[in-house]
Amino acid sequence: MSHNQDKSSAYAQGVLIFVYLTVLTALEYFVAITFSAVSILVLIAVIKAALVMYYYMHIYKLNEDSADDIHSYAYKTGTNRLGLWLFLLSDAFVFAGLLTTRINLLGLTRPHLNQLLGVAVTAVLLISSFFMNRGETAMAHGDKKGFITNALITFVLGLGFLLGVVAVEWPAAAAEGLTASSGTAGAVFYMMTGMHAFHVFTGLIFLLVIINNARKDIYSEEKHWGVEAVTVYWHFVDLVWIFFYPALYLIGKLL
C-alpha cells in the first residue's frame, strides 16, 4: 500500500489517523468523567485499536502476494511479517491475562491515580506512534534523513513515557499509599504498568538499533524489514496501552 501512495498522501493519512485517535481519546475521557459507561469505553478502545492495526501497523500486508521466488527479499519479508504477527498474537495473550486478572480482582472499581499524569503519558505515547508512522513512511519512500529524525523523536517521546510511568507515576502512587504490597489494586497496577513498561523499554532498545543501522546506511527503500518490524512492534506497545489506559484509569468507581 505504501508503494501505491505518494509520500505526501501517506503523510497526510498518518496525520488524519492521528487526529481520529486524538479525538477518540478525548471522547473516551469525556465519557469516563460524565456517565462512565464501560461498554462505550470498550467500544472506543476497539475502534482505536482497529485504526492502529490497519493504518499504522498495516495488518493487510499479511495478505499481500509476495514474490514467487522463495529466496527473494520480498518473499522472506512476507515470511518475517507472518512470524512477527504471530509473536504479537502470543504476546497479546500476556496482556489479555493481565486484563483478566484486573477484571477478576478489581471488577468495577479502580485505584486512586493521578488522572492528569495518566492523560499526559497516554498523549505522549500516542504522539510517539504518530512520529513512528512518519518515520516508516519516510523510509518507505527512500527518505533516510526523514526517517532518522522521526525515529529520534519517537525515541525521546517513548523515553518520556517510560520515565513518566516508572519515575513519576510509580513514586507518586506509592506516596499516596498504593504500593505493590498494599493490596490487589496496587499489585494489579504495578504488574500491568510494569509489564507494559518492560515492552516499551525493549521497544526503545530496538529503536536505537534501527536508528544506528540507518546511520550506517543499511536500509533502502525496498529493503528495510528491520524498520518495519520495529515500527509494528512500537505500535503494538501503543495498542496495548489503548486497552490498559481505560482499564486502569477510567473504568469503574474509585476504591
Add this chain to the structure above:
Amino acid sequence: MKSVSPAIRGWLSFAIGAVIAYLVGMGLVFLASGSWTYLHLVPVLFATFGSVTAYSWGASGYSPITKGFVWLDLGSLIGFALGLGIDLLVQGTLDWVAPTASLFALLFGFTAFFLGVAGFNAASKGLIWQIIGTLLAAIFVSVIRAAMGLTWSGPFLFSEPAWVLGGFMGVLFFLGGSGAVDDWFKWARGIDTPEHHEEHYSGWEKYLHISYDHKVIGIQYTVTALFLISVGGLFALIFRTELAASQLQFLTLDMKLFGQNGPQLYNSFMSLHGMIMIVSILLGMAGITNFVVPLLLGAQDMAFPRLNSFAFWISVPASVLLLMSLVLGGFDTGWTGYPPLSARAPVGMQMFFLGVFTAGWSSILGALNNIVTVVRMRSKGMTAFRMPIFVWAAIATSIIALTATQFIGLAFQMVMFQRLFGMGFFDPAKGGNPVLFQHLFWFYSHPAVYVFILPGLGVISELLPVFARKPLFGYRWIAMSSLAIALVGFLVWAHHMFASGMNEYLRVPFMYSTLLVAIPTGVKFFSWVATLWKGKIWAPTPMLFVLGGIVVFLLGGLTGPPNATVSTDLHLTDTYFIVGHFHDTIFGGFVFPFFAAIYYWFPKATGRRMNETLGKIHFWLMTPAFFVLTFGMMRIGLLGMRRRIVDYDPALNFDYTHLVMTVGGFLIAISVLIFIYNFFNSIKNGEKAEGNIWNSRSPEWQVPSPMPTHNYDQLFEVVGEPYDYGLPGGSKYVEFIAPAKSKHP
C-alpha cells in the same frame, strides 16, 4: 578380554560399577549419619552414576563419552566438596546434606560432562556461563541486601531474591555464552551473516554446537527429551519404591538429602516428575516436528533457523533450573504449583517457576516457527488437503502452544512476584483470589495436554496407512479433527476445578464442553479402525508402537468422561484414578507414538535402522508392564487412594496392588533402558538402511538416507494424494521436477 563382545564387557562393568558405587554410597552414609542403611537414596544415586560410567568404560574404553562420564563424576565430587566448604564457612558447621553442596555438585557435574566429552562447545560454554551468571547476580543482590542492612544469606546460602535474579541471569548468560544469539547481535550492529553457516563439525560433535540445520536441532531436542525422560523416570522409580508398601521404609523421616527429609523428598520428586516429564514431552514432540515437518513439506529448513536453534538452546538452562529446584529445598505443590501452598514453599519453588517460564519460551518460539514454516515453505502443489496428516497435527499443536503458554508463564510470574514483592494477587488476606490462579493456570495447562497428544495422534495417522497398506480413511475429517480438538480444548479448562470452590454454575457448561472433545477424538479412532479394516497389516516395531498407542489411548479416552462428569468427578478428583487416566492418555498419545516415530524415522537421520529384536523386546516388555501399572492405579483410585501422598493406611489393603505397580514401573524402566541402548548402539552398529525400507509414499523416503544438510537435491511437486496405498494403478504422491537452485543463499 578382547574376545568378549563390547556389549557383554559393558554390561559386566555396569553390574560391577553399580555394586561398588552402591557400597561407596553406603559407606558415605555411614560416615555422615553413623548407621548402616541398605535402603537409602544416596547409594542409589551413586550406583546410577557409577554404573553408567562403568558401562561406558567397559563397552568403549576411554572414549570421549567415557571421559565425559568420568568428568561428570569428578566434577560432581569437586562441586560437592566446594559447596561443603562454602557452607562450612558461612554456617560455621559441617553439614553433609547442605543444599549448597548438592547444588554445586549438580552444576559442576553437568558442566564437566560436556567439557569432558568435547572440550569447549556450546553446551559446556553455556553451562559455565550459566554458573557464572547465577553466582554473579546472586552475589550482586546479596551485596545490595547487606548494604541495605537486610539479611543476605538464607538456608540455601543466598536469600530468595538473590536466587531468583541469579536463576534468571543464569539463563541469559547461558544464551550469550553458548553463542545461540551471536547472529542476532551481529544483525543489531548492522553486520550481515549468511543464511546458513558452513558446518564446522562433523559426526556427533555437531550436536554439541550451535547448528541451524533443522535435522540437527530435531535430534538435539530428541536426545534432550530422552535424557529428561530418564531423569523423570528415575524420580518416579524413587517414589514408587517408597509406595511399594505402606509405612515409610525408603524415604524415611530420619533421612536427609538436599536439606529435605524423606517425605519432603517424596513431594519434590513427585512434583518434579510431573513437570520434567511435561518438559520432556514438549521437547520430544518438538524434536519429531522439527526433524520431520520440513522434510514432509519439501523445505530446505525451517522458516527461521536461528529462532529454531534459540528455541532449543533455551530449553537447556530451563532443564538445569528445574533440576536446581530439587536441591534448593524442593517444593511440595505437585506440578500445578497452586498458591497459597506455592506462596510459602522453599526457594526451589521459585527455581521451578523460572524453569517452566523459560521452557515455555522454547515451546512458544518453536510453535511460531512451525506455523510460519507450514504456511510459507510448502512445495509446489501441496495444497492444504494434500499436506501429510502429521503437518495438520503439528499446526493444531502449535496454535495452542503459541498462545496459551503465555498464561502459565504469567500465572507463575505472578506467584513469583507475590513471594518477592508481597503483591497480593492470590493472597486472600490482601483481597487476592487463589482460584484466579487456577483459571490462569488451567487455561494453558488443559490445552497443553492436547499439545502433548496431538502430534502423537498425528504420528499414528501418518504411520498407520504405511503399515496397513491402505489409504488413510477420511483424511479431511482427521485433519479437521486435530484443529477441532485444539479449539475446543480452549473452552474446557475449568473441568479441573469442579472441586475448587469456583462458582457452581460454571460446572455444567464446562462439563458439556469437555464431553464435546470426545467427538473429534472419536473421529480419529473411527478413521484408524477403518484404515486397519481389511488392510494388509505388517507389524515391524514402529507399527507395534502405533497399535499399542491406539489401544492405550483408547483406555485413556474411555476413562476421561467419568472425570469430565461433575457427579462422578467429585468422587474421583484427586484420587489415583486421575493419575491412571492421564498416564493412559500420555502414554497412548505421546510415549508410544514417540517411540514409533523414533523407530520409523531413525534410518532417515542415521542411514541405519534400530535393532528389530530389541525393539520388539522393548514393546512386549513395556506394554504389559504399563497395563499392570495403570490398571493398578485406577483400581486403588476407585477404592479411595489419594494421589500425591507419601504413605497410606495399611488397613486399606492397597499394599499388594502398590507392590505390583512398583514392579510394573521398574519393568517399564528396564524396557526404556533397552530402548536407549538400542538407540545409541544402532547409530554405529545398526543394520544399514539407506533406501525406502518402509515402502512409504512420503517424499522423504523417496531419496537416500541419511538426508544431506539442505535436504532435497531436487525440488518436488505434489501430484497425487498422500496416502493412496495399495490402490490399483500405482499413483504417486510427489514427483521430483528440478534441481534445487541456490543451495547456499
